[in-house]
Amino acid sequence: MSAWLWRVGWESWQRSAAFSRLLSCEFAAARLDTNRWESPVASCHPSEVKQTFYVFLWPHPGMEQSLIAYEDAVLTLVDEHGGKVVHRARTDGAEGKPLEIQLFEWASQEAMDSYMSDPRRTALSADREQAIARTEIVPVQLS
16 A cells, blocks of 8 residues: 555544544553554553543432532532533432432543542531431443
8 A cells, every 4th residue: 555545544543533532541541653554552541531520419308409419519520620510300309319419521530530629529528417418329321
């Protein structure tokens, strides 16, 4: 194969969605060096991979409004730490259902850890303890 033909094929491959996914940390984390004939090499540390979670929150009895107020306060910090609240929904909380369900995307595990340890968030831990009886965090992969 001529170098020109190989280069045209390579440039088409680089523009493809498959190549974009290959380079994305979210999908297999690989890097190709165009100057050498090498196979893909993993380039992303697992902590650099985007994190997606559902969070389910149950209030203590009679503390529904306190849970909502606490979440209103702390969720304003998410963007500052490389996170995104994709969805935030409420149920009636009846029959053991969580009152609030949230879907988060984080740029990395470090981003989420940074949010969790933010001093403005931890300063409200007494409010959290008073309002929230149970929290479940479920990692997911969106399709």
